[in-house]
Amino acid sequence: MQPTLSKSHPRRSRLEPGGGYWIWYVLPALIMYCLFMAYPMLDSVRLSLYEGTTGARNFVGLANYVRLFTDPEVSARFWGAFFNTWVFFAYHMLLQNVLGMLFAVVLTNRTMRGRRFYQTIIFIPCTIAVMVTGYLFKLVLNPQFAGPTLRSMGLGALVKPWLGDEKTALHVISLVSVWQWVGIPTMMFVAGLQNISEDLLEAADIAGANSWQTFWYIKFPLLLPVIGMIAILTFVSNFNAFDIVYAMATPDGAPNYSTDLIGSLFYRYGVAGKHPIGIPEPGVGAAISTAIFAMLLVGVIPTLRATQGKE
Amino acid sequence: MKKLTALLLAVLMMAALLPSLVQAEPVKLTMGSWRSDDAEQAKGWLAKYKELTGVEIVFEPTQSAQYNATLRLQLDNGTGPDLMYARSYAVGEELYEAGFFMDVSDVPGVKENFPASALDGWQAKDGKIFAVPVSAVSHVVYYNVDIFEKHGLKVPETFEDFLALCQELKDKGEQPLANGIADNWDILECVYLGMLPNYVGGVDERVKYESGEKKMNDETFVKSLEDYAKLAKFLPEGFESMGNSDMPAMLALGRAAMFIDGSWTAGALLGEDYKDLNWGAFAIPAPEGNKAGMSFHTDWGMAGNTATKHPEEVKAFLAWVASPEGAEIISKAQPAGFFPMINAEIKLEEQHANDILALNEGKILDSRFVWAKLLDMYTPMVEQLNAIAKGETTPEAAAEVFAAEQAKILDK
């Protein structure tokens, strides 16, 4: 992830004779991707113009979108989930990714011992299935089951129905998710930092820069493409996140939709249908995804422009 | 070169995994189910069926939470199982309307062997039956017998007694109830809809609400919600984050004296984990002066896939399910708390199960109030019940919301 491009070639690189040749390298991936992802997905986006679940579907034009934004019940759910997802995203962006960068800076220090050990430990939570993390945290956050132990340790103030309270549930779930996934940005930042030229860092050291200055003036600017990449990955994955809510707060985003994310909303409408009826509305689900897709594009394109791919 | 060998290896590995072509075999049917819990039992009774007929049926359960979603996808795609568990009322009916479930009205035994109340759960608008009724469930209060004996307490006769009992337990330092609202369903399905037949009565009264003749903010409903609110005062600390599967543990650990849940939980309570627990069950009592009712809910039926390659075998199997002999074999293999609906004397082997079934005697029985026609009430009801429990609304205000939602459904 070395961002400094060599700009010293006045003539066109002979490796870049134009698109024609490169397509052969791209084609295998493109075929795979088109057949098993792009086509099924785009075709499903088309569903947002239809209603009905199984068998015959009726073309209804933009009715699903109209419903999504004007039907008081559906639009309240949509905007509620939209807002919650931003809160969820803020935790990952500001806490998970900053922690990840901090850990990575520490872990790429060559003279520090135990780096591999630390990094592996940081990654271990990622390996546990979300349904289990969800259940474990539900257990230790439950006043009835964790209460006695906590009280005996003088931590009675922590005995609260954290997941049952609309004011705290989303924050708790976000923190659990940050705890679980911080290993991913850490790993990506480590990969990015190790590519920074050692000469550059030595030069900074000789010039008398302290570690903060080295970080802020050298490492941070050089990490910008990685930061952009991680920001985009966090953004898109948070807007599709769903497992942790499912595991900790039911697919309804209980209590009272306070933990409902776009991902769980989509699951409820588009895939499973609301309990107990369980009749999905793929049209509305597709409309939700398409609307979010449009918003993600608005967020991703400028980030891509700002942080990478500059010619 | 190394890469090439690796690639070759991968290709070989993949080739080895190719589905082997299946040759003609004796008939083998597949059965979809949400009861992954009962996989072993199901294998047992399906093996008996094979002994009788030579037809093999493979039980392929899906995790309950994902059953509706995956079954629908598979049916839509023509890859659904030949036979499948069918939920009652709207959920099942929708699959029949979409053409996935067979019409089983003419299967021998279906019309003859079941009471109207059982068939009601699987009868479409056109009068056709789309699944053979198999099991019903009820909703009861489980209690820790040791705690009751320690304080010399008795099973309550009326709802007023029930509240007094809760108060007494609380005064004696016990936690009366273990119920919570975290899972967003049991507070409605087991607690409130379990209480409701004591107030509303049976199907004759229920249909008046379904037609709009009666409003859901009438005295009956306000009273039921008031009683629910009184009961909700005895929920445990942190009930907001207490889930359905936490309740039996609370009872077994002696941290609560009672909980209201479905009869199916008897099956879990009879398991190894709860072998030290001395438990009993009683019906949710009716308030003084009301006729006692009981929510006896049509839980699951057996449906056939219209797209099956073996319609004859499927129909023959369904006829067996609808026969007293078949129903007996199936019922006896069910976990405790799932009760047969067939008009036949079937003696269950488990004493606790018989005790719970006996609670039905002399009571008005009905399916869960909202299931037949008012299923759209489900979510608003859960929301109101949660709000009452948290003290955020009053029974009167909640009844107004009920009536408004009811009016909305009737307008459609």
Add this chain to the structure above:
Amino acid sequence: MSVKQKERKGRSLKIYNMHIPSHILMVLWVLVAVFPVYLLIINSFKGRMAIYSNPFGLPTEWTAQNYLNVIQGGNFFQYFLNSIIVVVVSLFMILLLGSLAGYGLAHWRGKIGRGVYFFFVMGMMLPIKIATIRLLELMKIFDLFNSLWSLFFVYIAMGLPIAVFILTEFVHGLPKDLYEAAYIDGAHRSKIYYSVVLPLIKPALATVGIYNLVPIWNDLWFPLIFITQEDKKTVLLAVTRLQGQYATDWPRVFALLTLSALPVILLYLSMSKQFIAGLTAGAVKG
């Protein structure tokens, strides 16, 4: 710099190199990270009631029953083998196809090239579940039900957008002098890919591999839909058998998922070696 200054710097450097604040930070986080893992492991050695009565404490009675039940019940080794095959084949193909495409797209910077790149990136922005209906149809057409092939295809396609996204940027960031040199030596592009690009992007390949490792290993949705046959089930699909309609056998789930985390950790270690090795061997000079 005077000699004295140098000496002082040398001494403080020694203390500096002990990285005391860094170790404090890491140890604190290790405690935070490990605590729930500790809970998972100790509770996998308890019975259900012991979990509820004190979820934090060590078991009063250690029991390996949960593990024995898991290993003896069902085709335990088959599930693990299936999961491992699925993950290894999918990751290998994602990295192979992704790096080829990344190499191509990093150089194909014309309008069409950028368009194709963006077309890949768009794939990250929609929930894959939305495509389930069509994927089912495809699997039916190719007759891939109850075959691990169905999972390979979906997971490879699912992993490609992120692989292309990361690898394209990475290859693009490599110093161009490297290619020029190779090119002047008369190397063909495929040779450059194999002998110049691949070794240099190892850390990025490891990143992509690890990024896709966890979601593929822990995916439940596609096995749930494509696989019903017992001998083709994956570990996570086997877990659902322990999750009943109303009650889940949590002690056994803990045991199974503790075991299930081990192959993932091993795969992680083998891949993360790539960039730790890079770290000590000295980085690419820019």
